[in-house]
Amino acid sequence: MPRKSTPAVPVNPIYIPELPRAEEDAFKTFERIPGNTYQNASLGRAPGQDEGTACDCQFVPGMFRPQDACGEGSNCINRLTLVECIDGDCPSRSHCQNRRFQQKQYADIGIVQTEKKGFGLRAESQIEQDGFIYEYIGEVVKEAEFMKRMARYAQEGIRHFYFMMLQREQFIDATKKGNIGRFANHSCNPNCYVAKWFVGNKVRMGIFAKRTIYQHEELTFNYNVDRYGHDAQTCYCGEPNCVGFIGGTTQTDIGGMDDLYIEALGIMDDVEKYTLKGNRRKKSKKLDEDYLPPMNPMVEDEVPVVVQALRQASSSNLKLLPHLLTRLELTVDPDALRSLMRLRGFSLMHSLLGEHGADTKLTRMILVSLKSWPLLNRNKVEDSKIEEPIQQIIAGGEPELRSLAQGLLEWWGTLETAYRIPKRAMQLVDGQPLRLVAVTERASKRPREEEAQDDLPTFKYTAAPKTVRMAEEVYEMPVPVPAARPAAASKADLAAIIARATEAAEAAKAEEVRRAQEAEEAAEKKRLAKQRRAERAERASSSKPVDKDKIVLKLVGEVVVKYMSHYKNQLEHETFKKHAKELTHLIAEKEKKSQSYKEGNLTSLSDEKRKKMKKFIIDYVKSKLQR
Known part of the structure; x- marks a missing residue:
């Protein structure tokens, strides 16, 4: 389910295009594993699956949009409740777009070396809001083992937070075993959030985009919401709403509360209006102690x-x-x-x-x-x-x-x-049957000879031989001769069949009308929610003047990295980083004298400017290489 509300904190993306990729060094610090490992088989089980995991989506290729197959905005029951569809249960079959964990549909990201925070993650391509970035995996352990490891890691001098609560008294430990999702750093104004999904009979944890994330942004989420570690540590995120530390919050501390809970409680407007999350100068409020939330009935x-x-x-x-x-x-x-x-x-x-x-x-x-x-x-x-x-x-x-x-x-x-109506095999839509019946199943009993043979189900065989080979001999399969039925009975059966078909057609038409109305209502609600988010974002952006310097540095930095990368192998890492930073600031200072900077028209660089920058960058690098 998308996080519909947009926080009031102004969005100032942190771009880090100049930081070097660091996969080789990062992979030496932990053991990579393909999925969670469990201390025992009882851990990680998903509760409350008594009604099954089959959704009620209806998808026909060529007639519906691809995203209607359990995708974003499809109103899929499973997607709305953070449950992944399972192959064989989903009516959308191979078209289903709700198997991101199972198919490891990860975003294009990379590991980088930061100045103060160790390794970090960077978006190498744009990631849309609520896009699946990476699964957070590790060793799933019980609370007693979690406490032992906390003490042991403290003795070993390990200070970084790598524990995540999966369920009550169950934790994911990615300290020594995991994947690259462990390198996402903390921010008090993050661009990612963590959500727990139900996949089959297991609970799994994923990192998702809180908003649209642009290329070269650092990927961050709020450790105070989900991570567990030692005592509170200094926070280096540098955001306007920074609370100054990582860790040390309680379950009722609004400053460390997941936006999911804030939205579900219906207090998002109060949190924004009264700055309940706090900052360096103002302490965050605690639910039921400093702030009594007004509880209201739900709307649909x-x-x-x-x-x-x-x-x-x-x-x-x-x-x-x-x-x-x-x-x-x-x-x-x-x-x-x-x-x-x-x-x-x-x-x-x-x-x-x-x-x-x-x-x-x-x-x-x-x-x-x-x-x-x-x-x-x-x-x-x-x-x-x-x-x-x-x-x-x-x-x-x-x-x-x-x-x-x-x-x-x-x-x-x-x-x-x-x-x-019992589920039955449906016609092929895209070359795949919707239901498969095992041909090895035997009937519970043989039909009596006096029963009419045309009461038996009929089967169509495509290019199937009418012989069964056993050992070296071949036996012909007997073909039953249909018994004649009275004409009156046939007419009665025909009338009943027509009546049932008419009733089924009317029911199907009514269901189609109902689904169309639901889809129309869902689209209207989505439009209104998008409009509310846009209005809130506009109010937030108007509360703080645009930082033109940061925008210029970002635009110029992308061009510098693009053309300097051609010479990456000819420069040492630190030298490359130094020259990239010098060039970025040098060109940015020149750009500040332009008319577009003065007018605040900083959405993009013209092709002419890019060509001039390219020539300047190449000449600059060549002059450094010739020394």
């Missing part, structure tokens, strides 16, 4: 982010659960509640009751919320198996909880189970 377009926050807070930020559940408890809007049920809300409540059933307050909030969900049948109740924890409450809960639980079971008991 807020449901996906609240569902995401509930799933992640359940395993990593328990203190936020009461606030998030309060929003559910207050919500009575049927559209919002239907959206909640569509996004596997019953499975989520089952998971929360299973993990926190001993918490009377949370249990009561869940039961009260469930009373208002507009169910029409029992299907979701049965699929999610939520009656199991409800029955446990009746068996051993407090009187008030038992009464609430009993009321739910009695209400659900009055509902009928809706008939669902």
Whole structure:
């Protein structure tokens, strides 16, 4: 799910084109592994998957946009709830765009050597907002082992933070084993965020673009949100909202709180208006201590982010659960509640009751919320198996909880189970069958001879031989002769078939109209959200004057690096870096005398200027090489 809100902090991208690539040196500092390793098999398991992982997307190549195949903006149930589709379950088949972890669809990034922060990551190509950058992998360990390693690494003099909380009492340790995702540095105004996704039966952690990231930007995320290490350390990010340190925050400290939670709580505007995240001069506020958030009911377009926050807070930020559940408890809007049920809300409540059933307050909030969900049948109740924890409450809960639980079971008991058309093999769309049937399966029993043979299913064989070879002898397969049926029966069957076909066609048409309306509504909501982000970004940018010097350095730096790279092998690393910096500042000073600089027209350099810069750069480098 995209991070819809844009922070009020002005975006000043940090470009580092002049820094040298450092993969060779970086790879010597750790062991590269292809995926997470687990201390034991029980770690990393994804909870709350009782309703399965199949989405309800419908994709036909040539008729729909490619992104409609579970892509960005497709309204895919799985994508909205941070669940990856699984091959064989997804209706979009090979066209599915929601398997980024499984297919390692990483962004074009590189490792660089920074001045104060050790190794870092740089975008080598532009990355769009919410783009998948890299998976964060390492050794998944229990909390006891995590504490032991913290002490051991401190004794070894290891100061960099490489622990990430995967779930409650489970941590990813990328200190000695991992991949290049471990090199993303900290910033108090980052361009990346970390999200936990459910992939099959495992929880996995990925780094994503918080906004559009441009070529040569450093990639950063907020360590205070996700990373764990030793005591607080000095922060060198240099951002206007820098809090001055890394680490040392608590779960309720808004300064170190993930934007996902801030948005799910519905307090983003307050955080921006009152500077609740703090900075070097102003201490950040703490939820329930310095700031009491006003909790409001959810509206429909807020449901996906609240569902995401509930799933992640359940395993990593328990203190936020009461606030998030309060929003559910207050919500009575049927559209919002239907959206909640569509996004596997019953499975989520089952998971929360299973993990926190001993918490009377949370249990009561869940039961009260469930009373208002507009169910029409029992299907979701049965699929999610939520009656199991409800029955446990009746068996051993407090009187008030038992009464609430009993009321739910009695209400659900009055509902009928809706008939669902069984899934069947569909026609080939792109050369692939949607369902495969094993040809080795045997019938449960042989048909009686007196049964009409045309009651049996018929199969079409393409270029299939009518013989079965066993040992060296060949046997002909008998062809059953259809038994004759009375004409009246055939007419009745035909009428029934026509009626069923008509009913199915009408249902399909109604479903098509409903999906078209949903798609139109989703597109309108996305347009409005984009408009709100643009307005917020405009307000943020207007709060601080444009730093023309930085823009000029960035534009010139790209040209310098591009043409100096032709001579990279002829210069030592430090010499190359020194000349690149000198050239960048030298040309930038000349550019500041131009009319475009004075007028603030600094979006790009003209072709004529680039040609002049190219000649100047080449002449400059050649003069240095001849000395």
